[in-house]
Amino acid sequence: GAGVSQTPSNKVTEKGKYVELRCDPISGHTALYWYRQSLGQGPEFLIYFQGTGAADDSGLPNDRFFAVRPEGSVSTLKIQRTERGDSAVYLCASSLAGAGADTQYFGPGTRLTVL
Amino acid sequence: EDQVTQSPEALRLQEGESSSLNCSYTVSGLRGLFWYRQDPGKGPEFLFTLYSAGEEKEKERLKATLTKKESFLHITAPKPEDSATYLCAVLFNYGQNFVFGPGTRLSVLP
Numbered sequence: 001g002a003g004v005s006q007t008p009s010n011k012v013t014e015k016g017k018y019v020e021l022r023c024d025p026i027s028g029h030t031a032l033y034w035y036r037q038s039l040g041q042g043p044e045f046l047i048y049f050q051g052t053g054a055a056d057d058s059g060l061p062n063d064r065f066f067a068v069r070p071e072g073s074v075s076t077l078k079i080q081r082t083e084r085g086d087s088a089v090y091l092c093a094s095s096l097a098g099a100g101a102d103t104q105y106f107g108p109g110t111r112l113t114v115l
Numbered sequence: 116e117d118q119v120t121q122s123p124e125a126l127r128l129q130e131g132e133s134s135s136l137n138c139s140y141t142v143s144g145l146r147g148l149f150w151y152r153q154d155p156g157k158g159p160e161f162l163f164t165l166y167s168a169g170e171e172k173e174k175e176r177l178k179a180t181l182t183k184k185e186s187f188l189h190i191t192a193p194k195p196e197d198s199a200t201y202l203c204a205v206l207f208n209y210g211q212n213f214v215f216g217p218g219t220r221l222s223v224l225p
Contacts, residue, residue: 004158042204042216043204045213107158
């Protein structure tokens with residue numbers, strides 16, 4: 001596909017469970033970003049990958065959150081021991097070069113609901 | 116603390132009624148300011164990037180301008196299809212990540 005894709009589109013889980021959210025960036029984009037968006041708010045930065053490495057993970061709220069991008073393409077955001085406060089839309093974006101040099105293209109998001 | 120704010124929080128316009136949205140930032144160094152449009156249930160869609168005070172960008176009925184402390188998104192003769200949430204995001208000199216404002220929800224009534 002031409003755009004950023006995210007799966008699943010919706011995820012409902014119970015408090016304390018583990019979840020994985022997947023992002024497929026635009027082919028050839030080296031930079032990948034994860035954001036979290038709560039209702040009525042703007043996206044909140046979580047982590048930025050340049051290639052396979054996390055160039056900036058300062059937005060991850062705590063050690064229950066972890067993200068990987070092992071081959072420099074697909075990325076997975078992992079949340080352990082989910083809490084109700086983790087409920088939000090998780091957005092992924094990719095750009096050609098990163099560090100603000102290029103336009104970020106966003107995926108449709110994964111809506112996570114923790115019961 | 117560097118912050119990005121947007122006003123108004125919500126705006127209702129009649130079709131054809133021009134207006135402006137504001138994005139203000141307190142920042143020690145600005146590398147770029149970005150405007151996005153977000154429709155319900157979708158990810159943000161890129162509109163403009165502005166890098167320096169005095170810069171302007173235009174696209175159809177939208178025009179974005181930048182000063183040292185704020186940016187405006189001017190909407191001329193809006194149509195109902197312009198209804199969306201408009202987000203601005205700032206990239207600061209010291210970081211590699213973007214700080215988004217809370218957005219302005221625009222409704223254009225026919």
